Amino acid sequence: MTDLILSIIALATCALIAAGCFYKHFQKRESLKAAPLIPWILPCLASFATGFMVLVHLVNLMGLETGRN
DSSP states (O other): OHHHHHHHHHHHHHHHHHHHHHHHHTSOOSOSSOOOSSOTHHHHHHHHHHHHHHHHHHHHHTTOOOSOO
């Protein structure tokens, strides 16, 4: 039961991080010279990929086999 709760919390955290980074990436800049210090799309994609792995883990916890036999 704790694996399920922790996985749901991890999935929600990944979704929040991805949404925040996605927002920061497409935010308007005041000038074109001021480049952002962090390319925000990279942490967005990383948290999206991690969230997908957590989602597959949740499906495995529910009893559906997703890997090879």
